[in-house]
Amino acid sequence: MGEKSIQNVSDEMIMAFVDGELDAGQTKIVEHALETDPALQEKAAMFAETTSMLAGVYDGPLQEEVPGRLLKTVQSYPAGGWWQRTAKKIRRAFRVPVMRPAPAFALMAVLIIGGWLLYSGNFFNPSTGGNYPAFAEGDAFSQGLERTPGGRIFPVAGFSARVSPVVTYTDLKNRYCRRFDVLDQADNNRIIGRGIACRDQTKHWRTIVYQQVSEKGSAPSARSSFELAGSNNLVDSVMNKEARNLLSDQQIQALIKNGWIDSP
Amino acid sequence: MNSIEQEDENVFREQLVALLPRLRRFALFLTSDMTEADDLVQSACERALSRRLQWQPGSRLDSWMFSIIHHLMIDETRTMRRRKTHIPLEEGRFIATAMNGMKKLEAKLRLKQVAMAMQHLTDNDRLVISLVCIDGMSYKDAANTLQVPVGTVMSRLARARKKLYGLVHQRQGSSE
Structure with missing residues (x-):
């Protein structure tokens, strides 16, 4: 044990030695240093004295009776509620660690906003509603919307359905979009579905929302006698939310004639 | 609540x-006033009970409770925008063992010197002294309670003890 070891003994090591916090090797180093260095001995005595001067000074609460109000609080204050127990069960089931409020809130916000974006189609354009028709992404369907004026009907080859563009508009993403009805092959008055398709940069009309229509009553004859399955007017609500400008028949005719080349 | 949960809660x-006596001593050391210390302990118990399920069985309940008291103390200090500057008035209740005559006088004197010296330490210094020198925690447990590395506990503790020693002996010198 040389001079180097003695020089390496810091105040923290002396203190840890006094408090019994050193391992055997470190204890030997400090013991050796203390034997030969009076200054270190003084430091050790100083640390020991700080402990002894505090000993007992604040021990009053250990000797006296605990006040009744504290006992009453501990014995009767309501413990964590059912929501905490439920949250703990969920955490255990999915092995999710306990989160601090701020990250938990941030995660919840991300999930809510992400869910809303997915629903509104800002990230993807999923069809919404039941039984998305196979033709709604086909070339015949796309060409039909490209060439058919509003209110007219065009057939979709290979499918027992016809399509009628109802409303044409430009949306918030600066696209041409058409709200269309899908009509029964045998009865043009019978709407079997409604949807919205928007024209993308490849000049293809892609369906962004579609919903089946269920029949209301036994034998309706008018289109207004039918209603959307599930939540009412989902297609219309999407259109109302996304539409920027509704286009007139003349504007639609011009676009069809010019091949929808004008940027909305 | 099923019977196991009820049993857990009772335990x-x-x-x-x-733990209450130790919690009161810890809070007394931080506040220097028994009534305020009891208020602090009561708030800490209420918080602990309302968040009981955040405590992991098997981990140290005392460390968790000290940590809650510490955070409540910080919150209170921020709210009150003031630092306690008084020293304990009821000196007798802080002296653990029954004493008489000269010994009691010495103990009172020591109490006064230590209590006044403590006022000159920072909150962090007082806290680490309280955990290690008064409650007898290991450096590791103190580090867990304060959520700092062991090295930080050691450096804070060494600095605080040197300062406390200097302050007490300075007062002793001036009073002699």
Whole structure:
């Protein structure tokens, strides 16, 4: 044990030695240093004295009776509620660690906003509603919307359905979009579905929302006698939310004639 | 609540009751006033019970409770925008053992010197002294309670003890 070891003994090591916090090797180093260095001995005595001067000074609460109000609080204050127990069960089931409020809130916000974006189609354009028709992404369907004026009907080859563009508009993403009805092959008055398709940069009309229509009553004859399955007017609500400008028949005719080349 | 959960809760309350004297001593050291210390302990117990399920059985309940008291103390200090500057008035209740004559006088003198010296330490210094020198925690447990590395506990503790020693002996010198 040389001079180097003695020089390496810091105040923290002396203190840890006094408090019994050193391992055997470190204890030997400090013991050796203390034997030969009076200054270190003084430091050790100083640390020991700080402990002894505090000993007992604040021990009053250990000797006296605990006040009744504290006992009453501990014995009767309501413990964590059912929501905490439920949250703990969920955490255990999915092995999710306990989160601090701020990250938990941030995660919840991300999930809510992400869910809303997915629903509104800002990230993807999923069809919404039941039984998305196979033709709604086909070339015949796309060409039909490209060439058919509003209110007219065009057939979709290979499918027992016809399509009628109802409303044409430009949306918030600066696209041409058409709200269309899908009509029964045998009865043009019978709407079997409604949807919205928007024209993308490849000049293809892609369906962004579609919903089946269920029949209301036994034998309706008018289109207004039918209603959307599930939540009412989902297609219309999407259109109302996304539409920027509704286009007139003349504007639609011009676009069809010019091949929808004008940027909305 | 099923019977196991009820049993867990009862055990938790029993452990908390057993801890109360140490919690009061810790809070007394931080506040220097028994009434304020009891208020602090009561708030800490309420918070612990309302968040009981955040405590992991098997981990140290005392460290968790000290940590809660510490955070409540910080919150209170921020709210009150003031630092306690008074020293304990009822000196007798802080002296653990019955004493008489000269010994009692010495103890009172020591109490006064230590209590006044403590006012000159920072909150962090007082806290680490309280955990290690008064409650007898290991450096590791103190580090867990304060959520700092062991090295930080050691450096804070060494600095605080040197300062306390200097302050007490300075007062002793001036009073002699």
